Amino acid sequence: MSWKHRKGPDMAISPADGSYDIAVLGAGPAGLSAAAAAAAQGSRVVLIDAAPRPGGQYWRHRAGEDRLPAPLRAALEAVTFLPSHAIWHIERTDSGFTIHALPDREIDCRTVVVATGAYDRQLPFPGWTLPGVFTAGGVQALLKGQGVVAGNRIAVAGTGPFLLPVAAGLAEAGGQVVGVFEAGRPTAFLRHPLALSRNVSKIFEGAGYLRRLRRYRIPFSTRTTVVQAHGTESVTGVTVARLDSNWTIVSKRRIDCDTVAVGYGFTPQTEIPRQLGCEMVVDADGSLCGQGR
Numbered sequence: 001m002s003w004k005h006r007k008g009p010d011m012a013i014s015p016a017d018g019s020y021d022i023a024v025l026g027a028g029p030a031g032l033s034a035a036a037a038a039a040a041q042g043s044r045v046v047l048i049d050a051a052p053r054p055g056g057q058y059w060r061h062r063a064g065e066d067r068l069p070a071p072l073r074a075a076l077e078a079v080t081f082l083p084s085h086a087i088w089h090i091e092r093t094d095s096g097f098t099i100h101a102l103p104d105r106e107i108d109c110r111t112v113v114v115a116t117g118a119y120d121r122q123l124p125f126p127g128w129t130l131p132g133v134f135t136a137g138g139v140q141a142l143l144k145g146q147g148v149v150a151g152n153r154i155a156v157a158g159t160g161p162f163l164l165p166v167a168a169g170l171a172e173a174g175g176q177v178v179g180v181f182e183a184g185r186p187t188a189f190l191r192h193p194l195a196l197s198r199n200v201s202k203i204f205e206g207a208g209y210l211r212r213l214r215r216y217r218i219p220f221s222t223r224t225t226v227v228q229a230h231g232t233e234s235v236t237g238v239t240v241a242r243l244d245s246n247w248t249i250v251s252k253r254r255i256d257c258d259t260v261a262v263g264y265g266f267t268p269q270t271e272i273p274r275q276l277g278c279e280m281v282v283d284a285d286g287s288l289c290g291q292g293r
């Protein structure tokens with residue numbers, strides 16, 4: 001990419017010449033869609049990502065693999081892609097913006113679309129800095145990007161549907177998942193029928209993950225989470241607690257494991273919008289989001 005200059009799934013670096021109508025920062029699902037939509041309108045688009053391959057977290061893949069859907073790839077034919085370019089600074093100029101990326105490169109554009117993704121949201125607990133405690137996303141990225149299973153006996157904990165593919169993926173790759181501990185009550189979404197009707201495919205996807213957990217006999221506990229990681233040099237076990245509807249601990253038990261993957265959803269990566277002086281707002285889930293110009 002320019003999808004035009006691409007030699008294979010990994011794509012070669014194309015020359016970023018002149019200036020662009022639109023620079024899309026981040027080649028995950030959001031950035032890829034934005035770049036494709038802008039290019040379809042005839043804009044001159046550059047797509048920039050620190051990673052060596054497009055796809056972001058969702059379509060993360062190893063060298064030689066290709067995970068992007070073919071129609072999306074086709075829609076990106078006219079987009080110039082700069083992989084392995086970490087954006088560290090953006091300046092406002094009279095005609096728009098100058099983007100500074102490493103290795104040493106400046107890219108001029110009239111409009112910037114920030115699609116730099118999110119971080120795992122973490123809640124601290126005693127022992128959370130021990131070797132063996134990972135974010136759920138970190139464990140997933142290791143597996144998808146490097147084919148590495150983070151540990152042998154793994155507890156997966158936190159909130160949200162993302163815990164399910166993490167546990168299923170670890171089990172399929174040979175890890176022993178000692179349990180998925182979901183702190184929330186997944187059926188709470190039944191109170192939002194409109195949202196539910198708009199995301200029917202997600203319900204089937206969730207059911208598919210639960211089937212995979214059953215296949216590997218992975219216990220799935222709701223209203224339960226990890227409240228302590230034990231060990232001196234590294235994790236040797238965790239205490240999981242059963243919670244009531246106010247997240248007050250009702251009971252506790254200890255489980256042996258050498259790895260913990262924890263994530264309480266995601267919070268947007270806002271460094272670039274903040275650097276540009278964009279207005280920030282607190283979203284419905286408590287995350288800080290960029291808004292405005």
Ligand SMILES: Cc1cc2nc3c(=O)[nH]c(=O)nc-3n(C[C@H](O)[C@H](O)[C@H](O)COP(=O)(O)OP(=O)(O)OC[C@H]3O[C@@H](n4cnc5c(N)ncnc54)[C@H](O)[C@@H]3O)c2cc1C
Nearest residue numbers: 026027028029030049050056057058086087116117137138
């Ligand atoms: C570690 C991690 C793993 C995840 N794994 C999954 C998963 O397996 N399945 C799933 O459904 N969801 C996963 N998620 C959730 C994920 O956020 C969304 O599913 C989806 O990928 C979000 O799409 P996006 O385009 O908004 O951001 P992302 O997919 O995160 O893409 C953002 C892109 O921006 C690039 N970027 C960020 N900052 C810079 C910079 N300064 N310079 C240049 N490039 C930059 C990143 O390299 C990345 O490619 C994961 C999240 C995290 C944090």
